[in-house]
Amino acid sequence: MREADETTRQRIVDALREEPATPSELAAALDLTPNAVLRHVEHVSRSVGNSDERFLVAPPTCRACGFDDFDDLLNVPSRCPSCKSEAIDEPTFTIE
Template identity: 65%
Template sequence: MEPTTRQRIADRLREDAATASELGGALSLPTHVVYDHLEHVSRSVADGETFLVAPPACHECGFDGFDEPLNHPSRCPECKSERIEEPAFRIE
């Protein structure tokens, strides 16, 4: 039986941290679809595991207090820069 997309994402995140763009490239999925799957993966990790998120950060001012870490914001609310580093995800 072939693993589901969410199982493949979870398996990849157990190996190493990755951004949604990296996961999308590895699994041939659009980034916005990966974010939808990550929402479900974050709620369904096995007992004893933790879904970790390195939050997005602004390259200009360093702001990293974004409200939704499972999303890639388009602009920084502090300085309005569009140079935002993607969040990275991992399962430990």
């Protein structure tokens, strides 16, 4: 299938099958905004769940205190609820 014929979500699935990626990395590779990637990833996570593959998420992590128990794993939080730091690593997605 040619790249122009693939949907954005299919391109995200193909990229995540190759290697893990953050929303910013996917956005840069696919010429999207990180928020658009997060909306697509939400749908991708549901559709992959219906197959033999697994959609995995490494949660966002606070670089200041190590907190990683965020409520919404498919989001990029702006601040840590524990220490209020804004130094948050993005979640990383992969499909295996």
